[in-house]
Amino acid sequence: MNDQLKQLSTAVTKGLMTRREFVARAAALGVTAAVANSMLAGSAQAEAHAKPVAGGTYRMGVQGGQSTDTQDPALWASQVPLAVGRLWGETLVEVSPEGSPEGLVAESWESSPDAKTWRFKIRPGIKFSNGQAVTANDVMRTMERHSNEESKSGALGIVKGISGMRTDGDDIFEVTLEIGSADLPYLMSDYHLIIQPDGGFDNPNAAIGTGPYVMEDYQPGVSASATRRDDYWGGSQEEIAHYDRVEVIVLNDATARTAALQSGQVDVINRVEPKIAKLLDRAPNLSVKNVSGRGHYVFIAHIDTAPFDNNDLRLALKYACNREELVEKILQGYGSIGNDIPINAAYPLFDETIPQRTFDLEKAKEHYAKSGHDGSPIILRTADGAFPGAVDAAALFQQSCQAAGIPLEIKREPNDGYWSEVWNVKPFSCSYWGGRPVQDQMYSTAYLSTADWNDTRWKRPEFDEMLLEARAELDEGKRKEIYSKMGRMLNEEGGVILPMFNDFVDGVSNDILGYVNDPNNPMMNYYAFKKTWKA
Numbered sequence: 001m002n003d004q005l006k007q008l009s010t011a012v013t014k015g016l017m018t019r020r021e022f023v024a025r026a027a028a029l030g031v032t033a034a035v036a037n038s039m040l041a042g043s044a045q046a047e048a049h050a051k052p053v054a055g056g057t058y059r060m061g062v063q064g065g066q067s068t069d070t071q072d073p074a075l076w077a078s079q080v081p082l083a084v085g086r087l088w089g090e091t092l093v094e095v096s097p098e099g100s101p102e103g104l105v106a107e108s109w110e111s112s113p114d115a116k117t118w119r120f121k122i123r124p125g126i127k128f129s130n131g132q133a134v135t136a137n138d139v140m141r142t143m144e145r146h147s148n149e150e151s152k153s154g155a156l157g158i159v160k161g162i163s164g165m166r167t168d169g170d171d172i173f174e175v176t177l178e179i180g181s182a183d184l185p186y187l188m189s190d191y192h193l194i195i196q197p198d199g200g201f202d203n204p205n206a207a208i209g210t211g212p213y214v215m216e217d218y219q220p221g222v223s224a225s226a227t228r229r230d231d232y233w234g235g236s237q238e239e240i241a242h243y244d245r246v247e248v249i250v251l252n253d254a255t256a257r258t259a260a261l262q263s264g265q266v267d268v269i270n271r272v273e274p275k276i277a278k279l280l281d282r283a284p285n286l287s288v289k290n291v292s293g294r295g296h297y298v299f300i301a302h303i304d305t306a307p308f309d310n311n312d313l314r315l316a317l318k319y320a321c322n323r324e325e326l327v328e329k330i331l332q333g334y335g336s337i338g339n340d341i342p343i344n345a346a347y348p349l350f351d352e353t354i355p356q357r358t359f360d361l362e363k364a365k366e367h368y369a370k371s372g373h374d375g376s377p378i379i380l381r382t383a384d385g386a387f388p389g390a391v392d393a394a395a396l397f398q399q400s401c402q403a404a405g406i407p408l409e410i411k412r413e414p415n416d417g418y419w420s421e422v423w424n425v426k427p428f429s430c431s432y433w434g435g436r437p438v439q440d441q442m443y444s445t446a447y448l449s450t451a452d453w454n455d456t457r458w459k460r461p462e463f464d465e466m467l468l469e470a471r472a473e474l475d476e477g478k479r480k481e482i483y484s485k486m487g488r489m490l491n492e493e494g495g496v497i498l499p500m501f502n503d504f505v506d507g508v509s510n511d512i513l514g515y516v517n518d519p520n521n522p523m524m525n526y527y528a529f530k531k532t533w534k535a
Contacts, residue, residue, distance in 0.1 A: 058529050073085055090195065092193070097519065107123040139195055159193075195210060212229055213529075228244055240531070243534075251266075291519050315367040331502060339356050339498065340357055462489075466486050
């Protein structure tokens, strides 16, 4: 019982459990409230004086891997490549849990008054894992590769607005934009834009970067491991990136992922299924961490492909989507309803006055009749790996569509190959987005006409013009007005059916200390390996 109480009190001091919950659990074990509170005080004092401990192995059980995964950052499209890439690679800038840009490869940056010209100062003494010094030319070449359409980079929509790049010595990278952007530092945090030697032109899969770990083994769709660099620019092992070794184990099956955490095979897992999260949180040796943010689960339709090229059909599907039911039954309280735009209140300059679309079978029937659809099956493709509960969500959507007379059929696809063979390939499928720190980046990545990840084929010149206009507008009030027009346009005409914004839900062993919430991504934006340590 003492070990169990110790684990529970540690969970409170780490913010994983409330004091009231601890006292209730202690009472169930026969401990009085006075004794329980005394234990909490002692545990809190010990935690306050705890210092990071160097050493050990950190093991991640991650959903979102497949045999077609690559270490070329341009092609990363799911969770496992990101988790692996964070080990060895870094971008110019990263976004903090509080939402502010912080320097990684770039030590500092400044812009011209019109935000058209930006100068990034490369951190002095920073080296790649092969011992080569990082120069401004490496940065420029990285941006050149990702702005090359042949690279098929997921960051293509972001870097499209660059009109010129140059270096000023070895330590200054200067970029000139066609239209000014106050948000450019945020855009440079896009996880595809890992700085590589000569931009990765010679070997984009080499896994050579400025991160704290060096790849030891990599088996796509199975596992990866990396060891700590002694010469990491960020500091000693006692200061940062404390583990000797990090392992990433691909666990696409939710049951296997949960069992691996419970048995101690891994220290942390992503994508805890909401339907078991509360039960899992009761286990004495682990805790469930959840944080709301900008992530969202979606049904995406290619609006350039029949029958989805008919806006009445798209509206019929949107009105037939029972968002409240999906949030209740799929998210189990770990999220909130969406409104067919990828922006919510977590974003700066969000317009809360955009009307919320509601479940309305009569309107669904009306728009379906107006669409003139011939009644043939409308195929929605899904897989367990599309998002937690995706198969069940598709089934619920099918039921509500049938009530509106819409012939939606579900085709279940295998997890392996889903992100290369189904998402952004087939005309109607389930997917997820982690969101982005600012509206410009979200729209530039997935809704700009030229974006490689425009997974609904949303290509509207007037929308593009508004995006560029908002990017150049330094008056926040005016920018908000533009973003509002864009949101309303997408809500009424877009191919994204967005029923819910999801919390990021992780399962974490109580042996892991220093774990904090980060709304940018699961597993502390996949930087937990860098900021936590083992007790």
